[in-house]
Amino acid sequence: MRRVSRIAVAGVATATLAVSVAACGGTSSESAGSGDGKSKGLALAYDVGGKGDQSFNDAATAGMEKAAAEFKYGSKAVEPTDGESDADKAQRLETLAKAGYNPVIGVGYAYAPAVKEVADKFPKVTFGIVDDEQVSKKNVADLVFHEEQASYLAGVTAALSTKSKTVGFIGGVDNPLIHKFEAGFKQGVAATNPKVKVLSQYLTEKAEDGGFASPDKGKTAAQGQIEDGADVVYHAAGLSGQGVIEASAAAKVWAIGVDSDQYQQKPLAAYKKYILTSAMKDVAGAVYDLAKSVQDGKPETGVVRASLKTGGVSLADSNPVFKNNTKLQEALKKASEGINDGTIKVKTTP
Numbered sequence: 001m002r003r004v005s006r007i008a009v010a011g012v013a014t015a016t017l018a019v020s021v022a023a024c025g026g027t028s029s030e031s032a033g034s035g036d037g038k039s040k041g042l043a044l045a046y047d048v049g050g051k052g053d054q055s056f057n058d059a060a061t062a063g064m065e066k067a068a069a070e071f072k073y074g075s076k077a078v079e080p081t082d083g084e085s086d087a088d089k090a091q092r093l094e095t096l097a098k099a100g101y102n103p104v105i106g107v108g109y110a111y112a113p114a115v116k117e118v119a120d121k122f123p124k125v126t127f128g129i130v131d132d133e134q135v136s137k138k139n140v141a142d143l144v145f146h147e148e149q150a151s152y153l154a155g156v157t158a159a160l161s162t163k164s165k166t167v168g169f170i171g172g173v174d175n176p177l178i179h180k181f182e183a184g185f186k187q188g189v190a191a192t193n194p195k196v197k198v199l200s201q202y203l204t205e206k207a208e209d210g211g212f213a214s215p216d217k218g219k220t221a222a223q224g225q226i227e228d229g230a231d232v233v234y235h236a237a238g239l240s241g242q243g244v245i246e247a248s249a250a251a252k253v254w255a256i257g258v259d260s261d262q263y264q265q266k267p268l269a270a271y272k273k274y275i276l277t278s279a280m281k282d283v284a285g286a287v288y289d290l291a292k293s294v295q296d297g298k299p300e301t302g303v304v305r306a307s308l309k310t311g312g313v314s315l316a317d318s319n320p321v322f323k324n325n326t327k328l329q330e331a332l333k334k335a336s337e338g339i340n341d342g343t344i345k346v347k348t349t350p
Contacts, residue, residue, distance in 0.1 A: 040100035041074030042067050042291045045092050047108025047130075049213045049239035050079045054265040055258060056212075056238055056283060060107045060130065063287030071295050076101060083208065089114035097122040103141075103294050105130065105287060109177060110207060115140060126299040128290045130283060131177055133303045141300045143286040147177070148184030148346045149339050150279035150313035151236075154256050155188020156335050157277055157315065158232040159196045160328050161254055166197045168225035170218060170244050172237035173211035174202035176349075181236035181258070181279070183347040191344075192331065199225045200350070203240055212238035219243030226251045232276070234258075242268065249274040259283065261316035278316040282306055309340045 042064050046057045061077060068075040076099075078092055089106070093114050096104045105128035106115050112132040119127045119137045126139050133142040158167040169185050171178040186198050201221050204211035211217070218240035222233050226247065233248050234256040235241040241258060248255035249271035257278030262268055268275065286306060293300040306312020315332065317323040338344035 039102040043096040043101035044077040053239040059283035063284035067291035086113040145281040146307040148180040149308040151184030152188035154279040155185040159189045159192035164231045166229035168199040168230035168233040170235045171202045215243035222247035263318040
């Protein structure tokens with residue numbers, strides 16, 4: 001097995017037809033393929049919000065679909081259930097491993113205890129976990145990202161786009177992972193224009209309270225920040241971010257999305273005019289790369305960290321208003337160069 005510290009950029013493609021079935025305590029989508037005997041296919045165990053969040057889980061789905069199409073094998077994605085325990089997650093992963101899927105990936109840090117428990121039971125199966133690097137096993141890949149770096153660029157963007165000199169940050173859950181988004185964003189704003197005020201709010205203290213899965217909470221929070229003067233609102237809130245984007249569009253102020261290019265998401269098409277950019281992390285690439293490493297017989301294990309320099313985090317440029325803003329693009333290029341050469345050290349705590 002090879003241990004790696006970076007991931008390469010991988011494109012996103014969609015393929016395979018999915019059908020709904022019931023399994024492992026939740027609904028799942030599954031497609032069958034012929035394969036070559038190495039693996040039945042790639043399996044995902046979704047985080048809160050599940051498929052259709054237009055963000056984190058959907059990015060993982062894109063990586064799964066690309067792998068299934070390229071390697072001509074099966075794929076399966078299993079939805080979470082409300083109020084589930086670590087034991088429920090472990091059972092879900094164990095069921096997928098027993099069924100012959102390899103790799104099996106837990107999409108989200110909440111799967112850490114489950115991956116740690118199950119990995120020892122299936123030493124020939126490669127397990128992946130997104131957004132956690134605490135599981136150290138010979139057959140586990142910790143797929144993590146420098147979210148703070150893309151968030152810094154989002155902060156530069158906000159500072160150069162605000163007219164009110166007030167911008168907002170909305171985090172789904174008050175935890176160390178989302179603190180990285182807030183820290184990078186605040187630092188980018190302050191470095192660009194220290195006179196710009198940043199309003200920060202977290203929707204819940206725990207994920208099980210709906211911080212990543214409640215568009216209504218996101219909408220209410222965004223409305224409050226907009227009433228307080230914010231004319232650019234950046235969210236790191238998963239499915240809840242849809243409410244942030246909706247509220248921003250209704251008020252005709254800018255929203256900055258997260259994880260996926262939310263300007264391109266069809267369910268958000270009605271609001272795309274007001275989605276300035278998105279702070280992306282290549283979850284799709286991480287999922288695909290892990291699947292490819294298993295398919296090649298050289299499974300990635302250990303910490304697999306993506307950064308701005310590797311292309312694993314970035315800002316989306318689909319919105320022409322963002323892309324064609326020469327002053328903004330020059331500022332972002334300068335900031336990116338500073339981050340990549342180490343002259344700008346981005347904080348991970350606010």
